Amino acid sequence: MGARRYVEAGVDLLLGGVCVGCGRPGLALCQHCTAALVKVPFPTAPEPTPPGFPVTYAVNDYDGVAKAAILAHKEEGRLALARPLGTALASAVIGLVSVTPQPVPAVTLVPAPSSRSAVRSRGHDPLLRITRVAVRRLRDAEVAATYAPVVTAVRQVADQSGLGSSARACNLAGAFRVTRRVPAGGVVVVDDVVTTGATAAETTRALRAVGADVLGVAVVAATVRRQKMTPL
Numbered sequence: 001m002g003a004r005r006y007v008e009a010g011v012d013l014l015l016g017g018v019c020v021g022c023g024r025p026g027l028a029l030c031q032h033c034t035a036a037l038v039k040v041p042f043p044t045a046p047e048p049t050p051p052g053f054p055v056t057y058a059v060n061d062y063d064g065v066a067k068a069a070i071l072a073h074k075e076e077g078r079l080a081l082a083r084p085l086g087t088a089l090a091s092a093v094i095g096l097v098s099v100t101p102q103p104v105p106a107v108t109l110v111p112a113p114s115s116r117s118a119v120r121s122r123g124h125d126p127l128l129r130i131t132r133v134a135v136r137r138l139r140d141a142e143v144a145a146t147y148a149p150v151v152t153a154v155r156q157v158a159d160q161s162g163l164g165s166s167a168r169a170c171n172l173a174g175a176f177r178v179t180r181r182v183p184a185g186g187v188v189v190v191d192d193v194v195t196t197g198a199t200a201a202e203t204t205r206a207l208r209a210v211g212a213d214v215l216g217v218a219v220v221a222a223t224v225r226r227q228k229m230t231p232l
C-alpha cells in the first residue's frame, strides 16, 4: 500500500468512513469490494441501440458495488474512489482495444462531456478524475495512453434523467462539438455508466465529424448486459 493510500485510509477513518460497497468501517472501498469492481471486460450495447452507437466495453453491471461507488464518488465527493473506478475503466479500455482489427499504437481517452452546471454544482469533475487514473493504469500495463477532454456541449440540454431513450437521443442530437484538436491515433470515448447510449453516441458522432478514429466506448458500468463476456 502506497503512502497516499495510507493517508486516504487515515482520512476516511478520521471522518468515520465506511466502505460504500459493504459498509465496513475504513477505506472508501475495502479490498474485497475493490476486487469485485475490477473485473473482466465484456461487450455491451443499450436496447434499443441508438444509430451509430459504437463497440462498447464495460466491466460491471450498473448495480451493487459499482453503482454505489460511482454515485458516492460523483455525488458525495468520495474522491478516494477514483482509484478503483479508474482501474475498472482501464480494464474496459483494454477489453475494447483487444478487439480492434488493427494494432493500436496509442489511445486517447476522451471523456463524454458533462454539463457545466453539473460540474459546478458538484464542485469537481468526477469523470475527468477517473479518466486520469485510467490513463496511469494503462501506462502501467504498457499501453500508450493519454486523455483529451476535447468534446463539449455547445448548447443547453435538458436533464437526461427522466427521459426515455428516444427523448434522450433527440435532446442530445447535435449538442456536442469538438472544440480542440484531437490527438492522432485511436480515440476511446469514456464514461462512468452507459444507460440509453445517447451521450456516448453523440460524443462519437461529434468526434467522427472531425475525422477522429473512434475505436469505441469504454465504461465502468452498463445498465444492460447485452453480450456475455468472452474471457480474454
Ligand SMILES: [Zn+2]
Binding pocket: 019, 020, 021, 022, 023, 024, 029, 030, 031, 032, 033, 034
Ligand atoms: Zn467493502
